[in-house]
Amino acid sequence: xxxxxxxxxxxxxxxxxxxxxxxxxxxxAGLAHMLTxxxxxxxxxxxxxxxxxxxxIREEMNKAGxxxxxxxxxxxxxxxxxxxxxxxxxxxxxxxxxxxxxxxCLGPTHEEIITDLVSNFVQSYRQxxxxxxxxxxxxxxxxxxxxxxxxACEFIMKDAYSFDRDQAGMEKNYQKMYEAxxxxxxxxxxxxxxxxxxxxxxxxxxxxxxMVPAKIGEDKIMVNGKEEVAIELGHIFQLGTKYSKAxxxxxxxxxxxxxxxxxxxxxxxxxxxxxxxxxxxxDEKGIIWPKEVAPFDLEIIPLSxxxxxxxxxxxxxxxxxxxDKGLNVLVDDRNETAGRKFNDADLIGIPxxxxxxxxxxxxxxxEVKRRDGAExxxxxxxxxxxxxxxxxx
RNA sequence: CGGGAAGUAGCGCAGUUGGCUAGCGUGCAUCGUUCGGGACGAUGAGGUCGCGGGUUCAAAUCCCGCCUUCCCGACCA
Numbered sequence: 327x328x329x330x331x332x333x334x335x336x337x338x339x340x341x342x343x344x345x346x347x348x349x350x351x352x353x354x355a356g357l358a359h360m361l362t363x364x365x366x367x368x369x370x371x372x373x374x375x376x377x378x379x380x381x382x383i384r385e386e387m388n389k390a391g392x393x394x395x396x397x398x399x400x401x402x403x404x405x406x407x408x409x410x411x412x413x414x415x416x417x418x419x420x421x422x423x424x425x426x427x428x429x430x431c432l433g434p435t436h437e438e439i440i441t442d443l444v445s446n447f448v449q450s451y452r453q454x455x456x457x458x459x460x461x462x463x464x465x466x467x468x469x470x471x472x473x474x475x476x477x478a479c480e481f482i483m484k485d486a487y488s489f490d491r492d493q494a495g496m497e498k499n500y501q502k503m504y505e506a507x508x509x510x511x512x513x514x515x516x517x518x519x520x521x522x523x524x525x526x527x528x529x530x531x532x533x534x535x536x537m538v539p540a541k542i543g544e545d546k547i548m549v550n551g552k553e554e555v556a557i558e559l560g561h562i563f564q565l566g567t568k569y570s571k572a573x574x575x576x577x578x579x580x581x582x583x584x585x586x587x588x589x590x591x592x593x594x595x596x597x598x599x600x601x602x603x604x605x606x607x608x609d610e611k612g613i614i615w616p617k618e619v620a621p622f623d624l625e626i627i628p629l630s631x632x633x634x635x636x637x638x639x640x641x642x643x644x645x646x647x648x649x650d651k652g653l654n655v656l657v658d659d660r661n662e663t664a665g666r667k668f669n670d671a672d673l674i675g676i677p678x679x680x681x682x683x684x685x686x687x688x689x690x691x692x693e694v695k696r697r698d699g700a701e702x703x704x705x706x707x708x709x710x711x712x713x714x715x716x717x718x719x
Numbered sequence: 720c721g722g723g724a725a726g727u728a729g730c731g732c733a734g735u736u737g738g739c740u741a742g743c744g745u746g747c748a749u750c751g752u753u754c755g756g757g758a759c760g761a762u763g764a765g766g767u768c769g770c771g772g773g774u775u776c777a778a779a780u781c782c783c784g785c786c787u788u789c790c791c792g793a794c795c796a
Contacts, residue, residue, distance in 0.1 A: 337730065337731095338730080338731085338745070338746080338757065339730060339731045339732095339744095339745075340731080341730080341731090342725085342726090342730085342731075342732095342788085342789080343725080343788055343789040343790090344789080345789075345790065360788090362787085362788090363787080363788060363789085417794085418794090418795075434795095435796090464796075466795075466796090468794090468795080469720065469793095469794080470720090470790095470792090470793090470794090472789095472790090476796095477795075477796085481796070482796095483796055484796090485796090526794095526795075527795085535796095544794095544795080545795095557796095558795080558796060559796070560796075561795095561796065593796055594796070595796030596796085597796090598796060599796095627755095629754070629755060630754085662754095662757090663753085663754060663755090663756085663757070663758060664754065664755045664756060664757095665754095665755080665756035665757045665758080666756085666757045666758095667755095667756085667757090668755075668756045668757085669756065669757050670757085672756090681755075683755055684754095684755085685755075686755090693755090
């Protein structure tokens with residue numbers, strides 16, 4: 327990708343009304359833009375990061391045996407009345423009457439919807455277990471949105487639901503999800519602290535939260551004697567039969583006897599993960615993306631203010647060869663000064679930077695530098711591709 | 720929803736004891752010189768001073784009401 331063809335509106339100055347480091351960098355690096363309090367647009371670079379996070383989650387969910395689907399955001403209130411959550415979640419629900427005078431809401435979560443769906447198709451123990459998940463926008467009327475995308479009125483969540491015939495089966499799926507979550511956060515470069523938690527409005531007996539200690543946390547946890555604030559990124563619940571009973575989601579056993587399905591649900595605040603990753607991976611110059619999250623694998627910076635044909639040509643050649651090897655490459659081909667390119671590169675935090683400059687090229691060398699390391703290395707132009715790949719991997 | 724702070728050019732800010740054509744930095748446009756850490760010069764475009772009302776010869780500035788945003792608290796991925 328050429329920078330000149332890509333929309334990366336970086337900001338030189340700190341945006342007003344930002345406190346958290348991750349919030350400042352989210353906006354300065356051109357990842358997102360606020361439409362109104364608690365509502366954000368994801369710009370091309372931010373969308374790449376979001377997609378990377380989603381894909382890590384997808385891989386681990388699929389590995390754990392869950393199937394992806396997509397549920398609607400627009401719900402009839404009728405379904406929510408059947409579990410009584412039209413009342414318990416009243417304050418956070420965006421609800422309204424539509425043109426046909428139907429009472430509707432925008433989904434703040436999806437237990438009711440998925441349970442209703444499964445009840446339509448599952449009748450027998452032979453069809454169980456079923457584990458489904460989606461990655462979708464949730465709507466919550468937050469009175470106080472916070473720290474940019476950390477607590478927003480519209481945010482992206484991965485929510486999975488398991489349906490089993492008995493407690494043992496549900497606990498098995500719960501354990502699989504627990505392990506999948508550990509893998510996900512590890513791959514995303516986050517050290518999570520797992521705590522037993524209160525199930526709150528979700529219901530059920532057992533639940534665990536996946537927390538990342540960070541300054542902008544909204545929850546207080548004990549890290550195993552000291553109190554720390556942390557961001558809640560994931561929460562898994564053993565729901566039991568609360569929703570299946572209320573919505574008639576039942577199956578027949580071997581003896582033709584009817585039972586409510588035993589459920590579990592498993593959420594990750596996907597958009598919130600971006601903030602957590604930035605919060606944990608930055609320095610005074612900008613973001614330092616972990617490999618799996620980074621919007622590009624590497625950035626090539628040709629310093630060819632005078633339209634130097636050798637530098638421009640080498641940039642094109644490296645771009646092609648590295649792209650052919652399957653890497654995502656960003657080339658800062660803008661007609662900007664070196665200082666500006668370097669500062670923007672540090673800000674957007676691509677893991678590896680390759681600088682093509684006159685002085686080094688005279689010696690037949692190009693510079694390769696990792697964003698997370700201080701020392702740059704000089705490599706022969708001829709063997710640059712191999713040397714660069716070594717740094718990326 | 721309680722407490723605090725703030726709204727002036729795309730962005731960051733100054734101006735607020737009422738007074739001339741509302742200013743600075745940055746960004747943007749054009750031209751020239753630059754080109755390894757946010758370069759320099761010249762010219763230029765860009766404003767319902769958050770909104771509405773009031774006081775006054777005169778309001779960005781004073782008064783009243785409202786809106787919006789951020790931070791702390793209570794509540795949730």
